[in-house]
Amino acid sequence: xxxxxxxxxxxxxxxxxxxxxxxxxxxxxxxxxxxxxxxxxxxxxxxxxxxxxxxxxxxxxxxxxxxxxxxxxxxxxxxxxxxxxxxxxxxxxxxxxxxxxxxxxxxxxxxxxxxxxxxxxxxxxxxxxxxxxxxxxxxxxxxxxxxxxxxxxxxxxxxxxxxxxxxxxxxxxxxxxxxxxxxxxxxxxxxxxxxxxxxxxxxxxxxxxxxxxxxxxxxxxxxxxxxxxxxxxxxxxxxxxxxxxxxxxxxxxxxxxxxxxxxxxxxxxxxxxxxxxxxxxxxxxxxxxxxxxxxxxxxxxxxxxxxxxxxxxxxxxxxxxxxxxxxxxxxxxxxxx
Numbered sequence: 060x061x062x063x064x065x066x067x068x069x070x071x072x073x074x075x076x077x078x079x080x081x082x083x084x085x086x087x088x089x090x091x092x093x094x095x096x097x098x099x100x101x102x103x104x105x106x107x108x109x110x111x112x113x114x115x116x117x118x119x120x121x122x123x124x125x126x127x128x129x130x131x132x133x134x135x136x137x138x139x140x141x142x143x144x145x146x147x148x149x150x151x152x153x154x155x156x157x158x159x160x161x162x163x164x165x166x167x168x169x170x171x172x173x174x175x176x177x178x179x180x181x182x183x184x185x186x187x188x189x190x191x192x193x194x195x196x197x198x199x200x201x202x203x204x205x206x207x208x209x210x211x212x213x214x215x216x217x218x219x220x221x222x223x224x225x226x227x228x229x230x231x232x233x234x235x236x237x238x239x240x241x242x243x244x245x246x247x248x249x250x251x252x253x254x255x256x257x258x259x260x261x262x263x264x265x266x267x268x269x270x271x272x273x274x275x276x277x278x279x280x281x282x283x284x285x286x287x288x289x290x291x292x293x294x295x296x297x298x299x300x301x302x303x304x305x306x307x308x309x310x311x312x313x314x315x316x317x318x319x320x321x322x323x324x325x326x327x328x329x330x331x332x333x334x335x336x337x338x339x340x341x342x343x344x345x346x347x348x349x350x351x352x353x354x355x356x357x358x359x360x361x362x363x364x365x366x367x368x369x370x371x372x373x374x375x376x377x378x379x380x381x382x383x384x385x386x387x388x389x390x391x392x393x394x395x396x
Contacts, residue, residue, distance in 0.1 A: 060108065060386060067107045070123075070130040071098060074182055090167065093158050094175050098137045100153035105276075105391065106132045106246045112383040113250030117261070124189045125253055128198070131183035132246055134175055139209055139241075141172035146217065147302065176206075190253065197252045205245040212236030219305045230310055231274075238280075239273020243391070264374055271371040275364045275392035281306035282360050286348055300339065300347050307363065309334070311356055326354045368392040 075098075079091045107129035114125045143149075144157040145168045151157065159168025187198040215233040219225055247265050256262070284299035285308055299306050312330060333339065333347045351357055371392075375385055 060383065063108060063111060064104050066126055067104055067111075067130050067133060068099065070126050071133060074127075074130070075178065078178065078181075090171055090174055093162060093167075093171050094137070094141075094178075096161075097141065097152070097155075097158050097171075098134070098175075100155045102153060103390070104133060105242055105387065106136050108246075108383075108387055109243055110246035110250045112381065112387055113247035113265075114254045115250075116381045116384050117251050117254040117256045119250070119254035124186045125250070127182055127186035128249060128253060129246070131179045131186065131202075132249070134179035134182060135206065135209070138172050138175040138179060139213070141168060141175060143213065145169060145172075146213075194252060194255065198249065201245070201249060201252060205241070205249075208236055208245070209241050212241060225305060225310075225314070227310060227314055230305060230307075230314075233305075234277045234307075235270060235273060238277040239269045242269075242276060243273050244269035261378070264378055268371050268374040268378075271367045271374070272388055272391050275367040275371065278307045278360050278364050278367075279392060279394060281308050282357065285351065286357060300334065300344055307360060308351065308356055311359055326350055330354065364392055 072095075075091060075095055079088055079095075082088055082091070110129040110132055111125055115121065119125060140152060141158050144152055145159050145165050149157055150160050157168070158171045159165045162168060162171070183202055184199065187195045187202070189195075190198065212233065212235075215229075216237055219229065219233055244266050247269065248262060251262065251265065281299065284304070284306065299308070312327065312334070330347060330350050333343060333350075336343070339347075368388075371388060375388060380388070
C-alpha cells in the first residue's frame with residue numbers, strides 16, 4: 060500500500076510541476092506553490108487507494124492511467140479541503156497552517172481551491188481519454204456527478220450547522236454524501252468503470268458497502284475530532300466540541316430517537332452547557348472529554364463503528380474483495396488500531 064501511495068504522490072507531483080513550469084503567467088506560480096505544499100502534507104490517500112484497489116479487484120490490469128485517474132481524485136479532495144477550511148475558519152489542516160492562513164487572504168484561499176479543482180479536472184479528463192470511447196464517456200459522466208454530490212454534501216453540512224433542530228435521517232444523509240459516497244463509493248465505482256464492470260448488482264453491492272463503511276469512517280473521525288490531541292489529527296484539541304459540530308456524538312446527546320440514553324441526566328445537561336458556549340479553554344475541553352467518557356458516549360461510538368463494520372464485512376466476503384480492499388476497509392473503521 061505504501062508503494063502505491065508513493066506512486067500517487069509522484070504522479071501528482073510530476074503533473075503539478077509540469078503545469079507550473081509551463082504556466083503562461085509565471086507571476087502566478089506562487090499560488091501553485093501554496094497548493095503543492097498543502098497537498099503533500101501527510102494524509103491517508105483513502106480515495107485514490109480505493110479507486111486503484113477496486114480497479115484491480117474487478118479485473119483491471121495495472122497501468123499508469125488508473126494511477127492518473129486516482130491521483131485526480133486526490134486533487135479533487137484537496138480542492139474540497141481548501142474550501143472547507145475557509146468555510147470552517149480552520150487555521151490548521153494535517154498539522155500545518157491552512158492555505159488561506161498562509162496567504163493571509165480568504166480570497167486567495169478560494170482561488171487556490173478553484174485552481175486545484177481545475178487541475179483535478181485536467182488530470183482526470185486526460186486519463187479518461189485514453190480509455191475506449193464508451194468507457195471514457197462513463198468515467199467523465201460519473202466524475203461530474205461525483206463533484207456535484209461532493210458540493211451538495213457540503214451544502215447539507217452547512218445547512219445543519221445553521222439549523223437548531225435536526226433528525227437522525229438528515230444527519231445520516233449528510234454523513235453519507237460527505238463521506239460514504241465521496242470517500243468510498245465514488246472512487247470504487249470509478250475503478251469499476253475503468254475495469255469494464257457492467258453488472259448493476261455489483262455496483263449496488265459496492266454502494267451498500269460504502270454506506271456501512273462510510274458511517275464507520277465518519278464516526279471514527281468524530282471520535283478523533285472530540286477526543287484526539289492536536290498532534291494526532293492535525294487540528295486543535297477538541298475541534299468538534301469547539302465548533303459544536305453536528306457529529307454522531309452530538310446526535311447521541313441531542314436527539315431523543317437515538318438508541319442511546321445517558322443514565323445520569325445531570326451529566327448530559329452539564330455536557331450540553333459546554334457545547335453551547337462560544338469559547339472553551341483547554342481545561343473546558345478536557346472536562347467535556349471526561350464527561351463524555353463517563354457518560355459512555357465514546358463506548359457507544361465504538362460499538363456503532365463495530366456494528367457498521369460487521370455489515371460492511373459481510374459484503375466484503377460476498378464480493379470476495381482482494382487483500383488491499385480489505386486492508387483499506389479496516390483502516391477506514393479503525394485507522395491504525
